[in-house]
Amino acid sequence: xxxxxxxxxxxxxxxxxxxxxxxxxxxxxxxxxxxxxxxxxxxxxxxxxxxxxxxxxxxxxxxxxxxxxxxxxxxxxxxxxxxxxxxxxxxxxxxxxxxxxxxxxxxxxxxxxxxxxxxxxxxxxxxxxxxxxxxxxxxxxxxxxxxxxxxxxxxxxxxxxxxxxxxxxxxxxxxxxxxxxxxxxxxxxxxxxxxxxxxxxxxxxxxx
Amino acid sequence: xxxxxxxxxxxxxxxxxxxxxxxxxxxxxxxxxxxxxxxxxxxxxxxxxxxxxxxxxxxxxxxxxxxxxxxxxxxxxxxxxxxxxxxxxxxxxxxxxxxxxxxxxxxxxxxxxxxxxxxxxxxxxxxxxxxxxxxxxxxxxxxxxxxxxxxxxxxxxxxxxxxxxxxxxxxxxxxxxxxxxxxxxxxxxxxxxxxxxxxxxxxxxxxxxxxxxxxxxxxxxxxxxxxxxxxxxxxxxxxxxxxxxxxxxxxxxxxxxxxxxxxxxxxxxxxxxxxxxxxxxxxxxxxxxxxxxxxxxxxxxxxxxxxxxxxxxx
Numbered sequence: 143x144x145x146x147x148x149x150x151x152x153x154x155x156x157x158x159x160x161x162x163x164x165x166x167x168x169x170x171x172x173x174x175x176x177x178x179x180x181x182x183x184x185x186x187x188x189x190x191x192x193x194x195x196x197x198x199x200x201x202x203x204x205x206x207x208x209x210x211x212x213x214x215x216x217x218x219x220x221x222x223x224x225x226x227x228x229x230x231x232x233x234x235x236x237x238x239x240x241x242x243x244x245x246x247x248x249x250x251x252x253x254x255x256x257x258x259x260x261x262x263x264x265x266x267x268x269x270x271x272x273x274x275x276x277x278x279x280x281x282x283x284x285x286x287x288x289x290x291x292x293x294x295x296x297x298x299x300x301x302x303x304x305x306x307x308x309x310x311x312x313x314x315x316x317x318x319x320x321x322x323x324x325x326x327x328x329x330x331x332x333x334x335x336x337x338x339x340x341x342x343x344x345x346x347x348x349x350x
Numbered sequence: 351x352x353x354x355x356x357x358x359x360x361x362x363x364x365x366x367x368x369x370x371x372x373x374x375x376x377x378x379x380x381x382x383x384x385x386x387x388x389x390x391x392x393x394x395x396x397x398x399x400x401x402x403x404x405x406x407x408x409x410x411x412x413x414x415x416x417x418x419x420x421x422x423x424x425x426x427x428x429x430x431x432x433x434x435x436x437x438x439x440x441x442x443x444x445x446x447x448x449x450x451x452x453x454x455x456x457x458x459x460x461x462x463x464x465x466x467x468x469x470x471x472x473x474x475x476x477x478x479x480x481x482x483x484x485x486x487x488x489x490x491x492x493x494x495x496x497x498x499x500x501x502x503x504x505x506x507x508x509x510x511x512x513x514x515x516x517x518x519x520x521x522x523x524x525x526x527x528x529x530x531x532x533x534x535x536x537x538x539x540x541x542x543x544x545x546x547x548x549x550x551x552x553x554x555x556x557x558x559x560x561x562x563x564x565x566x567x568x569x570x571x572x573x574x575x576x577x578x579x580x581x582x583x584x585x586x587x588x589x590x591x592x593x594x595x596x597x598x599x600x601x602x603x604x605x606x607x608x609x610x611x612x613x614x615x616x617x618x619x620x621x622x623x624x625x626x627x628x629x630x631x632x633x634x635x636x637x638x639x640x641x642x643x644x645x646x647x648x649x650x651x652x653x654x655x656x657x658x659x660x661x662x663x664x
Contacts, residue, residue, distance in 0.1 A: 172634060177634075178419075178423060178434065179415075179416075179418075179419035179422055179423035179488075180486060180628060180630055181634045182628060182634055240634060240635065241638070243636075243637040243638070245637070248626065248637075248638070251625045251626070252622070252623040256621060256622045256623060257621060259622075308621060309621070311431075311484070312431065
């Protein structure tokens with residue numbers, strides 16, 4: 143797509159504002175006391191859901207490019223990843239500041255007893271290096287290692303799913319939907335990877 | 351400690367106690383200088399069909415959770431696993447006419463009409479804490495009667511060691527029952543001494559009015575010292591048994607939900623802590639409340655479990 147640079151800037155701004163919308167709506171509902179009987183849980187789950195959704199969106203861009211042959215989706219990959227991190231950070235902060243009231247004793251009481259929270263913390267900490275190295279400068283500085291490092295997102299998608307599965311009481315419908323999406327998105331990459339390997343072997347044989 | 355009363359009181363004392371409790375509530379509210387504490391009760395007293403029901407013994411002088419919160423945040427998997435959706439979908443349930451089948455180790459089994467049960471068992475108000483296994487809690491002014499009093503009318507035999515309760519099964523209306531989230535119909539159980547304990551009630555109303563459908567209308571169990579899932583909703587069958595019955599959540603995840611399910615901050619759920627609880631309706635910045643053993647009713651019920659390892663019998 144041969145669009146001017148200024149158009150892309152405008153489109154990016156729109157996508158940015160749209161991605162911020164769930165946050166604005168949650169904040170508005172919190173201020174207006176419209177989060178229901180358990181507002182902390184509503185905020186907490188709301189931010190967690192959006193973190194997972196942006197993670198799926200970010201993971202979906204590469205397969206979309208490969209299938210359609212269009213290159214524009216990659217322009218949004220960084221933004222989607224950073225929004226996943228933004229909502230994951232809010233999810234973490236709501237837990238620590240509102241749910242645990244910032245209390246260290248509450249943290250000590252509750253976190254070791256909750257495997258799903260440990261898995262959530264692991265997921266969040268794994269996201270930090272990716273957010274930190276998301277700038278163009280870091281990308282250049284890390285060169286080939288940048289790609290390797292950012293493959294961590296595959297692990298993050300899986301630990302995020304485990305985090306979700308472990309907190310559910312009985313109805314696995316929601317985490318199953320996300321699991322299916324992530325299975326397809328990671329499976330696509332796996333097939334691509336295997337395809338390349340097979341091609342290499344075939345061409346190696348052919349040249350012998 | 352919320353409740354100063356010991357369990358062994360004479361029935362002749364109850365009326366006086368009731369008057370005392372309601373007076374104490376009034377005085378407490380007045381002393382606190384808080385009109386807001388009294389107003390909801392007074393406002394509802396003008397409208398509710400159970401406005402004249404007196405506060406019974408064992409009721410704690412607590413300020414109830416907002417009605418809106420109690421009626422919009424309900425676990426009712428027969429309709430949906432989403433709390434808000436279940437509150438809405440439950441409106442489809444027809445709660446009259448209603449009857450309860452009584453079976454098993456009783457001299458007087460039969461099908462009892464709800465109206466007759468309500469005629470035979472004078473109603474009283476019990477303001478109880480309600481603690482969900484999901485670590486949230488609320489305070490509800492239930493309208494009901496002691497379960498033990500009702501069971502005695504069915505004349506349990508000496509073989510009756512347990513009581514099993516069953517929720518109505520009607521997948522046409524209870525659309526959650528079409529899914530396999532739990533085994534339907536939902537069943538729950540109590541040991542006979544737990545069932546006969548004066549704190550255990552069958553509720554048919556709350557907040558001076560009929561029980562809303564999402565809160566278990568027309569007749570539900572309330573066992574205030576146990577996690578909420580024990581307090582089964584929309585009961586259609588009561589069986590007295592010699593052996594411990596299966597219970598719905600125990601069948602679904604035996605490691606996580608035991609038969610006893612007593613509120614206990616010292617025994618964590620395998621996947622989360624039970625040390626604290628989020629109080630519904632509290633401010634977004636409010637800290638969680640420390641969960642009390644037996645939900646604060648230890649003085650009344652701890653003796654039922656003396657000598658038992660509560661980590662083993664969770």
